[in-house]
Amino acid sequence: MDIFAALRARVLDALAGILPDAPEELRRRITVEPPREAAHGDMATNAAMVAAKAAGMAPPRLAAELAARLSALPEVDSASPAGPGFLNLRLKPSFLRAQIPLILAAGEDYGQAPPTGRRVNVEYVSANPTGPMHVGHGRGAVVGDALASLLAKAGHEVVREYYINDAGAQVQALAYAAYWRYLQALGTGMTEEEYAQLIPGGLQYRGDYLIPVGEALVAHYGDSLAEPHALHGIGMAGPDRWFEPVRAFTVQAMMRSIREDLAALGVRHDVFVSEAERIAAGDLERAEAILAAQGLIYRGVLEPPKGKLPEDWEPREQVLFRATAFGDDIDRPLRKSDGSGTYFANDIANHLHKIERGFDELVHVWGADHGGYVKRIKAAVAALSGGRVSVDVVLTQIVHVLKGGQPVRMSKRAGSYVTLADLIEEVGRDAVRFTMLTRKADAQMEFDLERVVEQSRDNPVFYVQYAHARVRSVLRAAGEPDPARLAGADLDRLTDPAELALIRRLTLWPRTVEAAAAAREPHRIAFYLNDLAADFHLLWNRGREDATLRFIRAEDPAGTEARLALVAATGMVLRSALGVMGVTPVEELRDERQGEAVARV
């Protein structure tokens, strides 16, 4: 259904007529793409430039030969050599129009690629269960969720995964912080600073969000996790009495809050993998054994980093993974001095778990502060899978939240940063999702709370939603015609350049899915939608000047039907693309704050 792929096959056929035994490697380099300049036609191919040497012809000459063959095709209006050996194709309008019934038949599945047979694991969010999610997590969540949908649209079998970091020092600190709130809820006379002195590492998580957890611990356990204390009334019990139940209880509470935030954002995961469970299952030891069998583990001492030396640096023998054998810069430690695994080692276990479940490709969405971690995890997966499984990492840059151009930093709930829940409450789920995808993942982003709810041309959320609302308005006014009937319309009535431009844009959708998925760049979908909306609004505006271009004209039933077919197809592609982004298409535009339809169409 991708007409670019279809025409590429025609180009290869034509080339085979001239150069029967072109090697596969050469054929693979031949592309058929939309030219940058619309004036050059509908499609351009580099075939003549790629194959010139093998054919023993100068590129323009070969282009002319190919043009002669291609211009005879029923799809092609004209084929003309250009420049250094390009071959420009202009398609017959009838061929373009013939795509409309195909779109109407496919509906929102238009753009869905056939199954590739490849299993892809997309791990995203994976926020530590130590506090509320902030906007940075939100960006990762949206990018990951849209990327997963995009890969599924491109024909891959996708599993959406969340890795819970529920082992290690951060979670220990969380348990101590929750225990403090528990003692407070019981009415201890101890001060926060006194408590902080008593525990290892000090009191790290001081946000108010743990207060309800402390209260819930009291409701569940009473005072059984504490001890009477002469001075404070209530004091700490030994960790062996309270630590594990408090840890488990608190992690569960944090995960519940994270899941609520994700649900509010419309982000879902198929699988939640627990770090602690994987370790308990012995994955770490098995992963180490696999690496050791290849001679990739040894005891050694790392060089200190050059330049500024950490103050407490001292040479130390460690268990190291030979990551340098797979392109990393240094070998990486696997064990802490207490014998437990480093985060990296535990993550190796996590990846072994993925590999053993049979995935062909592993995709991660990480914050940019994890950029230094990419090489070592690629090295580990290469070693564990014998090079069979690939790893791709999409890094997301930080989000600056603004309101009317002014920085917003304070959060009602967490005190130090804007929480995801605050953001969703302020502007709505769809605005959050769409806006998060209007930038390349690895570019810093400014998220202006006022701009994303503005009803104007420079707010893409509004602009795209408005296009869909207009589509729906027209179809409602036309009495909701059956797409199957519209597919039989006399589409030759669609002759205006703006109408044909819109059709061309629609036919670009399958290609956009494929390219965006291959590049792991879901933001391209947002840009496509913006372009599609622009083409549709342009046509709409033409109708305001030229009444014969209005979609519904009582005096022209046949023309009306043809234009309605185009409008319905546009709506389907809009919904298909919005579906990849996880944004709800609206029937009409309303100003949420007033509850009135201010832009009813």
Added chain:
RNA sequence: GGACCCGUAGCUCAGUUGGAUAGAGCGUUGCCCUCCGAAGGCAAAGGUCGUGCGUUCGAGUCGCGCCGGGUCCGCCA
């Protein structure tokens, strides 16, 4: 000291994995419209793609060196 990411119009950003004369929105300037099909429409100006070499038929895109910004660099995750 090293690794990774970024640098494109006044501003915010795209750029179809190396293609033709580098695009969009905002802003600026000019013209049109005042229509309940409720975001106004059309057009113009605006660029040595941070910079210098290199790779080749061809570089914003690939390689190397600088300049500037960001992230990170052994028992945090």
